[in-house]
Amino acid sequence: MSEVTKESLSEAQRARLERNRQKAKALRESRLVQPKEVIKKVVNKNVNGIDSGAGFFIEEDEPEELKISAQPAPIVDRTEQPNCLECNKPIAQSYLLDTFDYPVCDNCRDSEGAHSLVTRTEAKTEFLLKDCDLDSRPPPLRCVRRRNPHRARFAEMRLYLRAQVEARALDVWGSLAELEEERTRHRERRERADRTRADRKLRALRMAVRSTLFDRTRAAHEHTFGPEQYDADEDIYRRSCDCGHTETYEKM
DSSP states (O other): OOOGGGGGSSSSHHHHHHHHHHHHHHHHHTTSSOOOOHHHHSOOTTTEEOOSSSSSEOTTOOOGGGOOOOOOOOOGGGGOOOOTTTOBBBSSEEEEHHHHHHOOOTTTTTTTTOOOEEHHHHHHHHSSOOOHHHTTTTSOOOOEEESSSSOTTTTEEEEEEEEHHHHHHHHHSSSHHHHHHHHHHHHHHHHHHHHHHHHHHHHHHHHHHHHHHHHHHHHHHHOOOOOEETTTTTTTEEEEEEESOOOEEEEO
């Protein structure tokens, strides 16, 4: 059987795999406490891998993103099915509905636009949201957790639905115009802070250069002393250079 890749799957199949991926962790944890007989009822295995329920099998050594668990039950009652925000058709089950409680069917899902995922950092920097806006303001935004692809030892990334983040930003700032004005103010404050840091570094560099030049000038200077003066109280002689240097000495 040829190797299964994300590129060879349809949008609906990828959505189904994404929904099931969220439940894979719970299934793996259940294996620690459930007997093997119960597990076999949840996942149908054969000698080649795991039955995906979509006409193909997933190999045991496939990446975690393609491993799946039991299919979540769809909403059977038509009166309880929400309508898709895009096509207005009732939804029995979809990736966005199951994962983010966002009523959009798989056929209308725009993975590159409004339905793309943004990291928590992007949600805070691009939309100027705080932790409390994401976690405490009702209703708290749902997210999916994934391993950091750049830092395996770092905490899992939390990914949010862009459409929900944009709606939360409107709730916080009131309108797109207010959000854009705050972005402008934020950008100006950051630019002023950057200029201040740059000016401080430049002043420190100038002082270091001037100090070095002054020391070199003094080291290369040849003193030209004026007439000596005798201090009877201390019984010493003094003579001074035009540069300000004064030399004291005694005579035998």
